[in-house]
Amino acid sequence: MPHAGGPAKVRHMIQNALSVDVEDWFQVGAFERTIRRADWDGLTHRVERNTDAVLDLFAQAGVTGTFFTLGWVAERYPALMRRIADAGHEVASHGYDHARVFTFTPDQFRADLRKSRAILEDASGQAVTGYRAPSFSIDPRTPWAHTILAEEGYRYSSSVAPIRHDHYGWPDSPRFAWKPVAGSDLVELPVTTAKLGKRTLAAGGGGFFRLLPYQFSRWAIRQVNEQAGRPAIIYFHPWEIDPGQPRRTDAPLRSRLRHYTNLSVMAAKLRRLTRDFAWTRVDALADAQAALAP
Template sequence: MDNRSTVFSALTVDVEDYFHVAAFERNIAAADWDKMPVRVEKNTNQLLDLFDTHQAKATFFMLGWVAERFPELVREIHRRGHEVASHGYNHAKATSQSPDDFLQDVSRAKSLLEDIAGTAVTGYRAPSFSIGKQNEWAFSALKQAGYQYSSSTYPVKHDLYGTPDWPQQPYLRSEGIWECPMPVLTMLGRQLPIAGGGYFRLLPYWLTRRLISRYVSQKDIPYMFYCHPWEIDPEQPRIADAPLKSRFRHYVNLGKMEAKIGCLLQDFNWRSVSQVYQPYFNR
């Protein structure tokens, strides 16, 4: 018997490799990425098979760097009925770029992905949720580049990102682009991050399931989950000279992640961002 909720939630994957992550940017220069053992193709295909097993559809926010080197991976994602979206080209944080550089990056990624997939790319997610009060100009750039929506903000307090006083629901910004923030659950006056990533790997699954179930039952706005292909890869090379905090965040419970995602896919119903948020986009 299928006991899953009848509500559809948005499943998202930020398609990047282990050496692209911001936590290791001081240890691995972008100029050295091509020298690193690449594992993103294998891991992403593994996620695709897992999603197929549970009849789940997702949005894959593709890094342009990955798409350029593995165009067949982009086509396979599209062929299996998932949404191809943009994660920018170089995995540079929006906060580290000038407006012109940001526009060039997101435009390049969008054009590349559309050429490979043969379909329109309407969604974007900033690396490390790096759009906030200091760079709201990024939304104008996204609109200029032709995107319809962004999923680049996380209304929590975090040492690396977060817009805790920004909206928690999808909203149409004055620049003309929809922002779909990551979900939080307010408990005891605190906004808890429940969208996936490292928190999902760290917490026991029963607790995460309970928090997501509470969100789905109490909120009239969609739930969204995110993960990365490298998170299901406990055999990935270790970056030994990275800071201890960064290594803990990156490597904690990698060996348990695939099974936990499988449980999540079984317990909830999943579709792409464009499908789940379509009622908002059509307003």
């Protein structure tokens, strides 16, 4: 039996953040060169049914989380935003239409923030104070992005992946909460990583959670909770629990493998995750983590 102050107690006490990036199956980075934005409205939409399935899963597990939602989705499914808010979850911004931050000028980024926030707040009836960049696209190419988020009154960002990846990453950024703007209370809450020797491993969810054995994610979250004494920040997408979604054969093989592999096991893995750890909304962690942030 572990002693009273041992790892089991630490893991039980720490609340981790569970987050959902609300976008449809065709809005992902893997298909951005295959499917044109102009064609989105003509495709089969599954985001509402899939997000409702996530809401049911959360309700059954008794957990609350944060739903980083595209303005494009909220514009078309405002009742879904209200259901998310009414269930006790946080509605936060994922930008308007999944354009990566480094494709914007600073003025375009500010306009995107304002447009998506207005739509989300109108639909949900909730103040939007959190932001996650599409594809974790705040990185060294966008030194102005955090400043604009602070100026626009955001409380926190969860937009940086402190890893090396072929689609995104800022490997030299801190692994845990940090304040990117001098004189501002804005805190950056990076998605979770684990350490294996000198290597930093992606362990924040999404494709890594879906593709790798569950034991890896459990080990990574325990490492963050027990060794670092920090909460994990985990994310996934509603389309990841939908094995019946349309299949695109015109996308690159690597993109298809990443997108479609293990869709049928994702819901069961999420249920196990909600049982093994304690979970809350990202905004519930922001103030405490800001106090620890350099």
